[in-house]
Amino acid sequence: MDTRLRYLPISEVVAGMVLGAPLTLVEHGRKTFALPSGHSLTEENLRQIAVHHGEFACIEVPELRSEAEIAEQVRQATEKLDRIFARADRSQPQIEGLYQAVLRYRSL
Structure with a gap:
């Protein structure tokens, strides 16, 4: 079964869940x-x-969405980010990097 990554509040995390990324507390x-x-x-x-x-x-969870649902969520996330970043200069590497990072996060 395919999995995806979700960032969950610790209050929703239970024993047996698998970390999808290293957890480091500072x-x-x-x-x-x-x-x-x-x-x-x-x-x-x-x-x-x-x-x-x-x-x-960051927890691994089963991927229950269809390919069409995933594509629609990515489309919606991209539209929203495009509105948020409408006045930003995405030719700047830092701005484009932030845009891409947020898009990846919202596409999980």
């Missing part, structure tokens, strides 16, 4: 907790994340 500029991509979360992991004030995690 406090006062120091890494305090880390788990690798692909790690299956345990109750103890969730407790540690809460203790270290984690807020979100």
